[in-house]
Amino acid sequence: MAPESIVDHRARAALEFCWADGARHLAEYRWLRSSCPCADCKALRAAQSGDSAGELPPAAAVHLTDIQPVGAYGVQFVFSDGHDRGIFPWTFLRELLDRRRVQHPCGASPEFVSEEAPMGRCSDAENPTRDGAH
Template sequence: MRLRWADDAEHTLGSVALRRHCRCGDCRAAALHDRAVAVPSDVRLVDAQPIGAYAVQLLFSDGHDRGIYPWPYLRELAEKDAAERAIDGG
C-alpha cells in the first residue's frame, strides 16, 4: 500500500506487515493472550474501503476484512517501518 500524506511524505507498507498489525477485536485478543496471529507469507491486500475521513478498512487475500486502520495509525506504522529499514540498511 502506497501512502502519500498531506505534507507530501510518502511511504509504502507491505501486505504482510499491514495484516500483522491489524487491530480488529480478534487480532487484539490474540495479542493480549500472547498468541501470534497466523499471517500467510503470500497474503495480499485485495481492497481498501474508506471509513469516513478518519480510517480505511482493508481486505486481505486470506479473507480477513475486520481491521479498521485509522490514518494516524497507518502513519505510525509507516514511519516505524521506514526507520527499521533505514537501520537494517534497506
C-alpha cells in the same frame, strides 16, 4: 489526516502512502495484515507476546483484495485470507508507518521502504487507487 494518495504496487505486494508533508511509506500487504488493529488480532497478539500493540506473525502469501474507505476517518483493508475486520484510522496508520521507519530504516527490512527508496513518484504508480482515499 488522510494521505494524499494510496498506490497499490501489486507486483511488490505493497501499498504506497503519500502524505501532504512529503512523507512516503511503502508497506507490504502481509505487514499490514499482521498489524491489524481489530479486537481479535489485538487479542491474538496479547496471547502470543503479552503485547497487543505488536505484530502477528506475517502470513506468507496474503494479498490485498480490496480497500474500503471509512468516511474521512480511515481505511479498511480486505485480505485474501478473508480478514476484513480491521479499520485503520489515518492517525493510527501514519503513526504505525512512522514507527516502522524508525525501527527499520531504509534497506533494513524488505517489508518497509522509506521515502528515499527508488520507487518513483506516487503519481508514477502502476496501479493507483483512490487518490485522497475519501
